Amino acid sequence: MARPIWTGVLSFGLVSIPVGLYTATSAHTLRFHQLQRGTSDRIRNRRVNERTGEEVELDDIVKGFDAGDAYVLVEPDELDEIAPGRSKALEINGFVDLDAIDPIFFDRTYYLGPKSKDYAKVYALLERALAKSNRAGVATFVMRGREYLVALKSEEGILTLHTLHWADEIRDPREEVPDLPGSRVSAGAKEMRMAEQLIDTLAMDWDPEEFHDTYRDKVADLIKAKQAGETVEKAEPAAEATNVIDLTEALRASVERARAKGKQSKGKQSKGEQSKGEERKQRTGEQSRQGKGGKQGRTGRRQGRKESGLSELTKAELYERASAAGIPGRSGMKRDELIKALEQAGRQAA
Template sequence: MRSIWNGSISFGLVTIPVKIYSASEDRKLDLDMLDKSDHARIRYKRVNEVTGEEVEWKDIVKGYKQDDSYVVLADEDFEQANAKKSKTIDIEEFIKEEDVADVLFKKPYFLEPQKDGEKSYNLLKNALLDTGKLGVATFVMRQKENLSLVGVYKNALVLHVIRFADEIRNPDDLKLPDTKVSKREVDMAKSLIEQYTEDFAFDKYKNVYNEQLLKIIKAKTSGKKTKVEKFDTKPTPAKDLMAQLKASLEKKKKNKAS
């Protein structure tokens, strides 16, 4: 793995030099965009909208539009905006793990200690494990400030970049139902949830979509047709809810017994 950020993580007066590594990777198949007529690859170019000519990366700068002109920003401008946050993951407080809503999480990163940071790294890791707490921190990476949580995953410190409050849309804008549900129906649904409750096994879940898509690609290569799996997507009518819940419970019980 190659580190994507070098700096330090701090809590109180303790400073730990660290490197950041991406903790996840995209498993999507690498598909090219083609011209439908001759299957030639489509290429994107960075073009000056005035001259129509292509512009090289080295000649591209970033600017903020103000009125009818742009204020051009250099690399040092981004660094000076908050020099400390560009080099330090500063833990400002600690919170309980259960206090964080899942909708906030965006992307995980692994933290690795640099030279002379090994002991303080283990100190923070062990303290987080023993307390069940997460550190709330802010830092700047790729010219963007990030709100994050520092925790532990498989013996490594992990940095979870999370969303700021103003990045979460208000669910009040949704057309949510106020349909009444009986206690008997809720109790039956709770029983079904209990029947389906297991210890979470992370490795049990695989990305099967890519495998199925590859099968289709191989079939098309050999000129074969693939079978389309049929499934029912009709909503369960309100009057049939109890019957479907009972049938689901019976099916689960039979599967457990077999």
């Protein structure tokens, strides 16, 4: 069970609930250590006094604000003393329509839970009221020496807290991004129709399970290959920018390719559904011939996998089949795990 990263009191009107704040996401990025080239010596970051070169203990470090001619020193306790209530209170200032908050304001997401079962009724009341009204509670509070503007939402039976950027933190795109098209730049009617047609052809339902971190997989494959003294295939070069003169032809070709890909995907899916029964029969017959357990059982499983054709598929094709079969957790599976999960799904369906 996770521990809350912040505890305090959530209040709206005269109603208060002791709550805990929990991290809602976790990164799965592969982490590397820094080493000196040609050695296995770790490179570490240390807190060093730049004048003496000596390492400084954490307890001996204070915060200093550069005032120009000198530093203004601030102790950690002094920061807590100026807002003792704000660091333990999460008071909702009001409720706004969810659609009124521009997505650019959202930063990080946290789960908010009641401190104990004694407050479950009050917690559920606020969560359901927010869900029914499609509104978010807006509040500010202090956590880890920083004040946050937050939006409190209801999401599938739980309260979620989203930290928001302050208004003055949002940059003006017209000042930050060069070469933006102005009102004088217009697209032809034919090009506009084809662009809309391409968007319609590529329309899809949002399902986050359909996406997975392919770059992380390639990094993991690179590490395994280097361990084995092998090389890996390099990625394809990035696509070149579309010439304005060839825009219409590029749009037309994109629409045709998207349509062909859609038909091919549907064909594979229907063919896969038809062949599931045959694959299950092949696996069952092979396993019965080889027997259960021991060397014969292992040989049967290998032969069954070969007969099913799964071992000959690429990881992308395996993932496509796993998506069609609705296998949970497929986005984080390796190639062998996808094969095993597909085989298990076939056995269960039989």
